[in-house]
Amino acid sequence: MSYLSEGNSVETVNARMSAASDARLRRVMASLVTHLHGFIKDVELTEAEWETAIGFLTRTGQMCGDARQEFILLSDALGVSMLVDAINHRAPEGATDSTVFGPFHVEGAPELPMGTCISLDGKGEICLYQGHVLDLDGKPIADALVDVWSDNADGFYDVQQPDLQPKWNNRGVFRTGPDGSYAFRGIKPVSYPIPDDGPVGQMLGALGRHPWRPAHMHFRVTAPGHARLITHIFVGGDSYLTSDAVFGVKASLIADFLPVHSPTEQWRTDFNFVLRPTTNPA
Ligand code: BEZ
Ligand code: FE
Numbered sequence: 001m002s003y004l005s006e007g008n009s010v011e012t013v014n015a016r017m018s019a020a021s022d023a024r025l026r027r028v029m030a031s032l033v034t035h036l037h038g039f040i041k042d043v044e045l046t047e048a049e050w051e052t053a054i055g056f057l058t059r060t061g062q063m064c065g066d067a068r069q070e071f072i073l074l075s076d077a078l079g080v081s082m083l084v085d086a087i088n089h090r091a092p093e094g095a096t097d098s099t100v101f102g103p104f105h106v107e108g109a110p111e112l113p114m115g116t117c118i119s120l121d122g123k124g125e126i127c128l129y130q131g132h133v134l135d136l137d138g139k140p141i142a143d144a145l146v147d148v149w150s151d152n153a154d155g156f157y158d159v160q161q162p163d164l165q166p167k168w169n170n171r172g173v174f175r176t177g178p179d180g181s182y183a184f185r186g187i188k189p190v191s192y193p194i195p196d197d198g199p200v201g202q203m204l205g206a207l208g209r210h211p212w213r214p215a216h217m218h219f220r221v222t223a224p225g226h227a228r229l230i231t232h233i234f235v236g237g238d239s240y241l242t243s244d245a246v247f248g249v250k251a252s253l254i255a256d257f258l259p260v261h262s263p264t265e266q267w268r269t270d271f272n273f274v275l276r277p278t279t280n281p282a
Helices: 009-014 023-043 047-062 070-077 080-088 199-206
Strands: 126-134 145-149 171-175 181-187 216-222 229-235 267-270
Touching: 009 023, 047 070, 047 199, 070 080, 070 199, 145 181, 171 181
Parallel strands: 126 267
Antiparallel strands: 126 181, 145 171, 145 216, 216 229
């Protein structure tokens, strides 16, 4: 047994774990301690910096509540959420890529007839979203639930402005028919800043980073026998595509929004979702 020193800190801390504790927990914690101590030694962390870090994490926790999850926002802004997503959703060839879930999904949005417009506040330009939900063999998936949500034309989700926006504004659930098709109308979304009035916003400011996300429509697609898909369609041409504050963009998720002349919409975008089976562990 030895007392902790700069040279032996990792081994000393990790040696305290009981062999009787959970093996996966031991593996994760031993790696965490190794990298955390390595990082502190690498930058030779000062006591003032340590205090700043403790204050930052404390304020991050204090900001968390039912309506705000500042720790997930921190994970998003550091690229951690997308890295965890990448490791856990290595989509097989042909399957649609996933991306970050974000804090603005609300469970229980109304299931609507195909083609319904989900924009209830009369703001913004309307777009027809349509396509198919398919399996890896290209076969249509019937009875898939396509749960969609977006900001409004002012760049806010309904839950951010409960007194200003109608309930369920820019949200809805659509169930595919036998041909796997879906269609709905919503706004052509606009880019918006992630909530930046807390510690994460301060961190972005201190690093000279902006808080903006490129315009996108969120999708959660579920179907029996298939892995749940959480993704976005990004609006092609958006100026924030290459600097998304949460690193959520993938080239395969950038869609063309085509201008159309129709009494019901000004834009159209066609996008198919390809789900992988639940049996595929990738
Ligand atoms: C969103 O797209 O809704 C979102 C994602 C991550 C952080 C904040 C917002
Ligand atoms: Fe979003």
